[in-house]
Amino acid sequence: MTQPQITRVRISPAALGVTLVLLVIQLYLFETVLGAVLDGQRSVLPGAFFVSLALTAISLFLAFRSTVEHRGGD
């Protein structure tokens, strides 16, 4: 008697790694932007915002959509 195979969906390790790298980039970007703003250079803000938005969109996509199917009981 064979047990039915269970399919589990997980996020792939590669996607998790990319998300981590994107967060490090975000941290560096925010620190740089904050330093620039404190120096009175506000012209970097629009560009930095859209770059940060794009990175966040990629992170959200990876966190919610990137999956790997595992077959088996565990």
Add this chain to the structure above:
Amino acid sequence: MTWWRRAFPLELAEEGHFSRREFARFLAVVSAGFTAGIGYLWLRKKPLEGASDPEAKHAELPVALGLAADLQPGQSRLFKFRDEHDACILLRTPKGELRAYRQTCTHLGCAVRYAGERLECPCHLGFFEPDRGFPVQGPPSRPLAAIALEVRPDGSLWAVGELPKPTLESLDRRADCPREKTEVTA
């Protein structure tokens, strides 16, 4: 079973479980937080506290600083510029040139003081050179905000505005910054 376990029936094994996907979602939310922070800085019209604001929309009110000849090389004097919280320092460099800077250290905001040959921040031992306000030692990595000075025909000295901070685009900073001079000459 102890009373507190009955009062708080937590299954610790399950509570400690944190899936890979939940972690990825947490990272994505933190990433969104950084984006929101940059967006807030973009939309915020008022400069951050202690931030340089060379493009102030309001008209600058010149502040009288006394006679220019009163200050000898190596001496300094404190003054307020835009308001009572805007502490600045006027100094005459050993070369005899007058300079004025905002007194806020660019590291963590302590008040810098003039120690004869350089400006020093006593909190974390950061030092700035007096000619341009560049950091030369210690934790600060950004130059001090400089105040524009004007000597009028009667010899009186006035603070008339804030100078924009030097950038790589606006001047040959690498050649002028003492901290990076070694990199240029190397």
